Amino acid sequence: TGRFVLVVSAGLLYFFSLGMLLPVVPLYVEGPLRNGKLAVGIAVGAFSAGAILLRPFAGLIGDRNGRRLLIIGGAVVVAASVALYHLASGVEAFVAFRLLGGVGEAAFFVGAGTMVTDLAPEERRGEAISYWSVAVYGGLALGPWLGESLACDGARRSCADGRFGTVWTTSAAMALAAGAIGRFTRESAGTL
Numbered sequence: 001t002g003r004f005v006l007v008v009s010a011g012l013l014y015f016f017s018l019g020m021l022l023p024v025v026p027l028y029v030e031g032p033l034r035n036g037k038l039a040v041g042i043a044v045g046a047f048s049a050g051a052i053l054l055r056p057f058a059g060l061i062g063d064r065n066g067r068r069l070l071i072i073g074g075a076v077v078v079a080a081s082v083a084l085y086h087l088a089s090g091v092e093a094f095v096a097f098r099l100l101g102g103v104g105e106a107a108f109f110v111g112a113g114t115m116v117t118d119l120a121p122e123e124r125r126g127e128a129i130s131y132w133s134v135a136v137y138g139g140l141a142l143g144p145w146l147g148e149s150l151a152c153d154g155a156r157r158s159c160a161d162g163r164f165g166t167v168w169t170t171s172a173a174m175a176l177a178a179g180a181i182g183r184f185t186r187e188s189a190g191t192l
Contacts, residue, residue: 003186004119004128007071010181011112011135014075017174018105019143021082024151024167025098027159029091039091046095050102051109058110066187067118070111075179077104082172086165108178118188147171 026040033039062070081101088094113132120128150166152159 001119004116004131006181006185007112007115007119008131008135010071010075010178010185011116011132012139013174013181014078014108014112014178015136015139016143016146017078017082017139017171017178019140020147020150020167020171020174021143022140023144023148024159024164027151028085028164029094031159032164033088033091033094035091043091043095043098046098047102047105050099050104051106052102053099054103054106055110058106059114061107062111062114067111067115068182068185068187070107071115071182071185072179074104074106074108074111075175075182077101078108079172079175079179080104082168082175085168104175112182115185115188 025044029035029040029043030037058070078101081097081104084097084100085094088097113129116128116132117125147167150170151163
């Protein structure tokens with residue numbers, strides 16, 4: 001249905017946004033932030049740590065307040081956290097912004113994933129999850145290409161400091177667009 005397509009489209013944009021960051025975050029931490037492999041690991045892992053903090057509560061929040069709130073709120077939090085990367089002059093601030101993004105990720109993923117199953121008839125829930133996973137992995141598969149293309153000169157694999165900002169802005173805009181699409185979603189009858 002159109003309602004299902006809205007949620008999956010929001011997910012594709014959202015995970016494209018996240019996918020863009022996968023190859024670029026390590027380059028940024030080692031490059032402009034001038035840190036080593038340990039800091040790269042901490043910065044990359046901070047996003048997942050933030051998601052772990054909220055994930056146990058996200059379903060309960062969605063059950064009480066609606067999946068739409070999680071979709072919109074999660075996407076906006078991720079967009080804001082990525083936009084804040086522009087202000088990170090040190091790895092500590094960058095890690096804090098990544099933690100915040102993980103909290104938004106937990107909200108979006110649980111809200112959208114749950115809404116996908118809410119919208120699917122019981123006999124088609126497996127199919128619905130299959131389409132949802134195509135959006136998730138499609139964004140995570142194609143996003144890195146765009147992120148690295150924006151940040152780096154492909155021929156020499158050199159990344160100019162000024163080009164990281166283009167990645168942050170583009171990624172934040174895609175997450176915000178996912179949230180904007182989320183505004184058009186509607187709760188299924190009986191989910192609140």
